[in-house]
Ligand code: ADP
């Protein structure tokens with residue numbers, strides 16, 4: 001007798017099913033993709049016991065004719081491709097023709113379908129693997145219903161790999177979320193053990209945030225930033241979390257390439273890098289991102305359940321993703337903080353007519369941290385044009401402002417000034433927070449965190465350009481250090497120099513002669529010690545170069561205003577204006593938020609006004 005035998009069709013199907021069907025969630029994914037490929041816009045899902053005892057997917061797609069119904073269950077039978085070349089321009093989710101064959105091989109399976117041109121529906125019940133099933137007439141609505149019962153009843157070994165009902169349900173739910181995020185115009189309802197648990201209504205174009213909120217919750221929907229960029233043949237769109245809305249896990253990350261949900265390490269890394277400067281390490285951003293690329297430059301046929309794909313040029317796509325997101329995570333507050341703001345500081349500053357007089361009072365705060373792009377005159381004009389009478393809290397125009405108001409040509413500029421995104425300071429709370437009023441309501445700013453960000457961005461820019469400018473100390477500071485630290489400091493003295501320190505040595509002490517100008521008020525000894533600690537983490541000079549941002553962040557922390565520092569209203573306004581111009585000012589260098597808007601609407605609802 002021959003040792004090698006040809007396996008039975010039913011065994012072949014079961015073996016092959018192993019690749020496609022790992023658990024109920026894999027079945028649901030395949031069936032939902034089939035429904036979407038069939039043009040359905042309403043899908044109902046019923047789940048019992050984590051999908052193991054029952055999974056039913058009902059759609060209103062184009063349906064399958066009675067003739068073709070048995071074919072749909074055969075291996076390698078598909079209506080979606082005819083030749084391998086079709087894969088180069090694939091627009092459907094499916095193409096392998098394996099799902100229904102696999103699912104029906106490992107479950108008690110039933111399919112009911114009424115094709116859009118048919119008068120009556122057709123049905124197949126497959127209770128034991130049967131290669132030539134009977135087709136019955138049935139009365140049903142247009143579309144297709146797939147019922148999968150007793151998963152793995154005939155492959156007990158597989159059943160043992162399933163997790164608890166609750167965990168299997170959570171996998172199913174995750175599949176639904178993914179598919180729902182990529183198909184806004186389709187409604188999804190879900191019952192679990194007879195109870196309605198999800199009800200995602202179809203949303204029109206432009207209202208996608210409603211679906212985002214339903215699927216990912218209010219917190220993400222209220223704390224995200226819109227992505228929309230294209231370059232050459234690449235396009236990216238979607239939503240990414242504001243950096244202070246971070247998570248402990250990478251769970252809220254949804255990536256779609258040509259609307260197919262995929263995992264891709266290089267892209268995930270590119271996203272992470274775009275947040276590296278604004279998010280605490282070990283935290284994860286949340287995102288829903290859609291990348292659209294020419295189907296010929298991506299291979300979707302590298303994974304049985306099509307979760308991984310291969311790009312012909314993965315590097316350039318990752319770079320495109322990084323660049324697109326970095327632009328958003330680092331944009332100045334003026335561009336991002338408040339929606340619908342009419343304010344555009346650049347247009348005011350570009351207008352030549354806006355030339356305030358030199359005599360206007362110069363406030364301390366701005367003079368210690370000078371705006372990168374503005375002249376002193378411009379800064380002073382902006383900050384001093386907003387003054388609030390301390391006693392009455394009614395805004396009084398300054399003399400200089402009155403001057404401008406009287407000039408008709410400059411009405412436009414004034415309108416802009418009154419609409420600063422972060423508003424006007426009205427006071428300080430607990431020596432920690434600036435309270436400000438803007439068009440939408442109340443702004444609360446964490447002084448230290450905000451100032452730290454402003455300084456960090458300034459120093460970073462200065463470091464990149466001609467180096468951080470330094471300030472000679474009136475009295476040099478002598479600091480004793482351990483000999484290994486002294487050795488290291490001497491070795492990389494150039495780095496300290498670039499960071500704005502100038503040093504000399506005396507025995508086992510370092511003498512600090514000058515410090516970065518922005519840090520002239522800092523405690524020099526503490527600053528130097530922290531910089532040493534940060535620098536000692538990077539052994540080679542290469543890693544040090546990469547890490548300069550971390551060192552600068554440490555330094556910025558020393559420069560920033562401290563709790564209980566008293567700031568005048570002018571100084572507070574100075575900081576608010578600086579924040580508006582600072583990249584990524586909404587969070588400090590450690591990813592904590594720097595400011596919070598409490599809208600009048602929220603306050604009204606809290607105080608139950610107008611109800
Ligand atoms: P694939 O999706 O890769 O083509 P499947 O095994 O998932 O393979 O499905 C086989 C075929 O059955 C599909 O090509 C499609 O023509 C048909 N089909 C499956 N599910 C549906 C559905 N819900 N509505 C309409 N046609 C379907």
Ligand code: MG
Pocket residue numbers: 030033034093094095097099100
């Ligand atoms: Mg399919």
